[in-house]
Amino acid sequence: MVEWECLLAGGSFEELVEVGEPRIVAGQYGDGCFVFAMSPRLTTALADAGHFRLSDVAASWAQLRAEDAEVIDTEIAHGIVGDLAALVSSARRQNQSVYCWVA
Structure with missing residues (x-):
């Protein structure tokens, strides 16, 4: 979440x-x-980002993860970021929040 918000x-x-x-x-x-x-800032940024912005963020995120030796295929990164943006948009329409569980 922190990386997505920074990006x-x-x-x-x-x-x-x-x-x-x-x-x-x-x-x-x-x-x-x-x-x-x-955060509200991240949910707003995700909900407001267009397809090309989300694609740029996904590629940048995959590159950041690769720098830490965690390989995420760019196509998978695009899917994750795109699905997350769709989830956030849906939650906002329902006046709901979004949470991230980390194990």
């Missing part, structure tokens, strides 16, 4: 932490599972 809306990891993002809404410290609330 879509700008800023840095340090700036996000400084403003309390991403906000942890549930966490199990023994097993490392956490649930984060997606």
Whole structure:
């Protein structure tokens, strides 16, 4: 989520932490599972981004992950980012929030 927000809306990891993002809404410290609330800034950026912007972000995200030796196929990255944007748009239409569970 932090990488997506930095890529879509700008800023840095340090700036996000400084403003309390991403906000942890549930966490199990023994097993490392956490649930984060997606920030309003990220949900707005995802919902407002067009197809070409999402494609650019997906390619940049795949490249960032590759720099950390985590290979994500660009096509898969496009699918993830595109599906996430669709989920956020749907949630906003229903006046709902979006959360990210990390294990």
